[in-house]
Amino acid sequence: xxxxxxxxxxxxEAADKLFxxxxxxxxxxxxxxxxxxxxxxxxxxxxxxxESIILAVIEQRRKLIQQQFASWDVLDNNKGRLRSFIEHFxxxxxxxxxxxxxxxxxxxxxxxxxxxIALAASTLLKEVLNWCETQFKALGKGEKSETLALNxxxxxxxxxxxxxxxxxxxxxxxxxxxxxxxxETV
Amino acid sequence: xxxxxxxxxxxxEAADKLFxxxxxxxxxxxxxxxxxxxxxxxxxxxxxxxESIILAVIEQRRKLIQQQFASWDVLDNNKGRLRSFIEHFxxxxxxxxxxxxxxxxxxxxxxxxxxxIALAASTLLKEVLNWCETQFKALGKGEKSETLALNxxxxxxxxxxxxxxxxxxxxxxxxxxxxxxxxETV
DNA sequence: GTCTATAGGCAGATAGAC
DNA sequence: GTCTATCTGCCTATAGAC
Numbered sequence: 091x092x093x094x095x096x097x098x099x100x101x102x103e104a105a106d107k108l109f110x111x112x113x114x115x116x117x118x119x120x121x122x123x124x125x126x127x128x129x130x131x132x133x134x135x136x137x138x139x140x141e142s143i144i145l146a147v148i149e150q151r152r153k154l155i156q157q158q159f160a161s162w163d164v165l166d167n168n169k170g171r172l173r174s175f176i177e178h179f180x181x182x183x184x185x186x187x188x189x190x191x192x193x194x195x196x197x198x199x200x201x202x203x204x205x206x207i208a209l210a211a212s213t214l215l216k217e218v219l220n221w222c223e224t225q226f227k228a229l230g231k232g233e234k235s236e237t238l239a240l241n242x243x244x245x246x247x248x249x250x251x252x253x254x255x256x257x258x259x260x261x262x263x264x265x266x267x268x269x270x271x272x273x274e275t276v
Numbered sequence: 277x278x279x280x281x282x283x284x285x286x287x288x289e290a291a292d293k294l295f296x297x298x299x300x301x302x303x304x305x306x307x308x309x310x311x312x313x314x315x316x317x318x319x320x321x322x323x324x325x326x327e328s329i330i331l332a333v334i335e336q337r338r339k340l341i342q343q344q345f346a347s348w349d350v351l352d353n354n355k356g357r358l359r360s361f362i363e364h365f366x367x368x369x370x371x372x373x374x375x376x377x378x379x380x381x382x383x384x385x386x387x388x389x390x391x392x393i394a395l396a397a398s399t400l401l402k403e404v405l406n407w408c409e410t411q412f413k414a415l416g417k418g419e420k421s422e423t424l425a426l427n428x429x430x431x432x433x434x435x436x437x438x439x440x441x442x443x444x445x446x447x448x449x450x451x452x453x454x455x456x457x458x459x460e461t462v
Numbered sequence: 463g464t465c466t467a468t469a470g471g472c473a474g475a476t477a478g479a480c
Numbered sequence: 481g482t483c484t485a486t487c488t489g490c491c492t493a494t495a496g497a498c
Contacts, residue, residue: 325493
């Protein structure tokens with residue numbers, strides 16, 4: 091791996107972490123450069139603007155999401171895939187209590203901006219919805235699959251906001267149990 | 277009404293609008309002063325800092341929420357109160373598609389900050405949860421009331437995020453219908 | 463009470479030596 | 481490819497005339 095790739099990757103990783111923990115708008119290029127241990131002026135060799143870093147972070151998140159889905163897609167059990175999706179929210183519930191859901195926070199913040207960035211963020215959430223819909227279809231839910239996917243994703247996003255607001259992972263843990271039970275009844 | 281009250285109220289109203297439409301962090305005191313038609317330097321006669329404006333906006337939102345609840349509390353029909361709450365989200369769905377839910381956006385953004393402000397925002401959402409729980413108790417749901425309130429509020433907040441992300445009020449409209457049906461079954 | 467002018471600091475972005 | 485120094489502009493906040 092070349093140095094170019096290495097530093098670039100470190101900057102994206104640092105930006106992703108800070109965007110999640112502090113928010114995109116508050117995070118400065120100096121913050122990112124400092125965390126990535128890259129001199130501020132050097133950032134502009136890898137990214138032409140803050141906006142292009144944001145886009146790179148979105149694409150990084152896309153890869154991460156696709157990897158998670160790929161790791162669950164190998165499961166034989168149809169409902170097990172959706173259970174894994176829900177349980178993943180429990181795994182990250184402490185971070186969610188401190189900083190919110192990474193994807194939800196990003197969409198919330200970027201959707202108020204105009205242009206390319208808001209669109210890019212929305213396609214991320216769309217991929218999540220599509221994957222869930224695919225799982226429900228594999229369960230034979232047919233036309234209902236879209237609605238079920240919408241219910242699942244919005245429920246997890248909503249409880250993530252409450253978990254952040256009240257700074258308590260219990261909200262997410264409890265709602266996940268409810269959703270796993272719900273999964274058996276639909 | 278004194279001039280003091282008038283200008284102060286205009287500043288709070290302008291800040292509330294801009295915080296919702298752009299986000300708290302992006303909004304500058306110059307933006308607020310301009311929209312309220314108050315000279316920038318004069319803002320500091322009414323508020324000692326940006327933080328104190330944010331707190332004033334939160335308290336303004338609290339009054340608004342309490343007024344809405346009071347207007348629904350006069351309804352005789354127990355379920356009708358909760359239906360009014362849900363239908364209110366439909367009424368504001370176009371704004372939600374553009375700027376997100378006002379309360380949810382505020383909590384999302386402020387919860388990542390430390391200190392007094394995050395706490396103040398969380399008590400707003402808590403009041404909403406408490407009101408819903410009270411309504412479910414009036415319906416005789418007893419111990420289940422807290423869980424039901426949590427389901428209702430998180431579902432509305434989650435779908436508000438999707439509505440914003442995909443810039444389409446339909447998400448909120450559809451989910452509201454689902455929730456009103458759900459209300460009959462619980 | 464009101465408003466202009468501006469201080470002081472920090473943001474994004476660039477120039478140019480190495 | 482790398483990094484220091486810095487430009488330019490905007491932000492919060494203040495000073496002080498009226």
